[in-house]
Amino acid sequence: MSDAIKTLPLVLEQPRGRAKPPRHLADLSPEERKEQAEKLGLPAFRLKQVSHHYFARLQRDPEAMTDLPAAQRDAIAEALLPTLLTPVRTQEADKGTTRKTLWRLFDGALVESVLMRYSERATLCVSSQAGCGMACPFCATGQGGLQRNMSTAEIIDQVVDGAAAMANGLVAGGPGRLSNIVFMGMGEPMANYKAVIGSIRRMVATDPDGLGMSARNITVSTVGLVPRMQQLxxxxxxxxxxxxxxxxxxxxxxxxxxxxxxYSVHETVEAAWDYARITKRRVSIEYAMMRDINDQAWRADLLGDVLNGFGDWGWVHVNLIPLNEIPGAK
Structure with missing residues (x-):
């Protein structure tokens, strides 16, 4: 790697003193929503109505929730549906089937999500942190350092927006359904474990508690935080x-x-193998191809040996990725 790439320290905890995003409906478990209804002096069914609008109808504007009493909408919006993401710009590619949105969070931090439509599925790539503390020298986000963790609701709001874009026909190909989520945007998901798991639980929960997505269509990426892989x-x-x-x-x-x-290569791959053994889910090994750095034939052979050392029962597949280089990289 080039000496022009600055070396940053690993950061596993977000910086202290950052203001927390406003609490949102999607941050709350079903039990917490009941408690919130009591605090607001609302019957429990009102919270179910709001949850149904948000998760099932993909509606984030309380004024459009016409089955709610008009006099209560402002209070509900302030307490349960604060604005979390403000679009800065949206770029389209691939004849309108790919949409990348830059979002500004409540404190000015910027994150991205990317919606990609294919013939058989629609996938949303979401961010889980503003910035990243993993300090990988070939990654632009990693070179920027970690600003803060995103909340469960900030993650979910990306998904609700993507699902609404599909449902409303904003992506080329007409109205459709968001089917897949990949945690491969900004940030290291395992370094923001609680919020990421909370968001996944909202994704897979059924109406009115969540989006009703299939867990098998959700992919969580990691650079290898072994204890969190084991926890997952x-x-x-x-x-x-x-x-x-x-x-x-x-x-x-x-x-x-x-x-x-x-966590060494052996420890990390062993944790991945253990995940496959316990969950019976095949693991994906992501391998960014870097010319004359990691693409030698002997390293390909070594990769095969490392993976097959844990058995060849179909527990893993390797995904080779063309590297988008950043300035200063070799």
Whole structure:
């Protein structure tokens, strides 16, 4: 890698002193929503109505929720539906089937989501942090450092917006349904574990408690935070795990993926194998191809040896990714 790339420290905890985003309906569990209804002096069924509008009808504007008493809408909006994401710009590509949106959060932090429509599915790539603390030298987000974790609701609001865009025909191809979620936007999902798991639970819960999506259509990516990978295997939610490996040997991976200095290639791949063993879900190994850095034939052979060392029962597949280089990278 080039010396022009600055070396940043690993950051596993968000900086102290950051203001928290306003609490939102999507942050609340069903039990917490009942408690909130009592605090607002509303009958429990009102909260179910609001939840149905948000999760099932993909409606974020209380004024459009005409079955709510007009006199209560402002209070409901303030308490349950604060604005979390403000669009800065949306770019389209692939003849309108790909939409990338830059969002401004309540504190000015910027994140992105990308909606991609294919013939057989529609996938939304979501961010889980503003910035990233994993310090990978080939990643533009990692070079910017970590600003803060996103809340459960900030993650979910990206999904609701993407689902609404599909339902309302804003993506080329006419109205459709958002089917897949990948946590491959800004941030390291496993470093914001509580909010990410909370958002996944909202995604898979049925109306009026969530979006009713299939857990098998949700992919969580990680650079290899081994304890969190192990924890994910015990959650009982059969999401797909994607491990960003990028090198099969510790010497190179220590440089490309600094978390490897804490959890070796063997430990990380073993945690991925354990996830597949427990959940019976095939793991994806993400491997960004970097010319003359990690693309040697001997490293391909070594990668095969590392993975097959845990058995060849179909527990894993390798996804080779063309690298989008950043300025200063080799």
């Amino acid at each position: 295997a015990t959650e009982g939610i059969p999401v797909t795990l994607a491990l960003s490996l990028h090198a099969p040997d510790d010497e190179l991976r220590n440089e490309l993926v600094p978390i490897n200095t804490r």
